[in-house]
Amino acid sequence: MNVLDIVAAVLMLTGLVFFSAGTAGLLRFGDTFGRMHALTKADNVGLGLLVTGLALIDGSVRGAVELMLIWLLVMFSGATACYLIANRLTREMHDGRD
């Protein structure tokens, strides 16, 4: 258990805290917009911390690059999905008001 392992463990545990916060927001927030906000923000940061910890444990450059790519793809697709859901909801709300 060297310093690198301890740093990686701390990073991953912090990532888990963020994931828990995101899930708590998903369960506790009132409307869909708030839930999506909590989910995308907290989960993306949590995944970033998790990925950084895993990259430290893996040790290779290739592994770190692959993990970073995964994190970027998850963020990109998560943000787009969140936008699409919010857009659809907004349109439905406006259609309901007309």
Next chain:
Amino acid sequence: MAGIELGAAAFDWLLATMIVVLAALAAFARVLLTAIAGLIALGLVLAIAWARLGAVDVAIAEAVLGSGVLGGMLLKAWSGFAASAVDDDASMHVAPGALVLLALPAVLIAIGTVYAGHSADALGIGDAARAAIGATGVSHPVTAVLLDYRALDTLMELAVLLVAALAALSIGRIRLRARAPEPALEALLRLVVPLLILVAGVLLWRGAHAPGGAFHAGAALAAAAILVLLGWQQLAIGRALAFAGLALGVTVFSVLGALMLALGGLLDWPAEHAGSLILVVEIAATISIAFALLLLFAGGAPWPRAGEDQR
């Protein structure tokens, strides 16, 4: 280290519990969308479980096919279903007799215990299979089994997929109105679709020496095509191309396998050319699997049937 073993055991128990809970959710949820979401999540947790058991090929297939393509199909069906349904939250009514399904795991465990003695290693052929892998042309044992030792099984699987796709084509008929996707979605698709095609190529090539292969590559390719279908609402595939693509895998596989009759036996690849033959077969199979999954997802033929008006 005992701590790591304890942690791994705890993780495995957590996985097993999650699988049971998600399966119950998928089977018995009142709201249909909840059941579908449970099934998608179940597919991903199952993929992790397969990886924990060391079956990485199955894990990839479960994640892409069981969770990705199947989840997409179910959501597409649900959206069409919910749009025409009278009430807003389509709910499922499960007959009490369906609870007998809960006995299924016990039955499976019993069967598994009985047949554990019939595994390849227990029968003594595991070592022989691993020793002879040099003559198969590939170094990954799963690919060697799928495309050399049990090539006939894989050929039959491809034929089954072909029949399923043909059935969907003959029953369904879809009308697509092309429209431009929203800018955010278009930006994502322009990044992800080429990346998926690249991933498909990597999976196909890696199949020889690492987890991968025709089914995984075909599913990734189908996912790229499905994304294009969902984003631009276009399926630029005519009847000729669709049938050619669907039939390519089974045709190439069976023709090459039959040609082997002259050299030794049906589907018996000669050792010095086995690698190249398997690669050719896998490329053809990838294309066919991609076409089949795409057309199964689309749900029907995008071209007008004979006798119908061309619209």
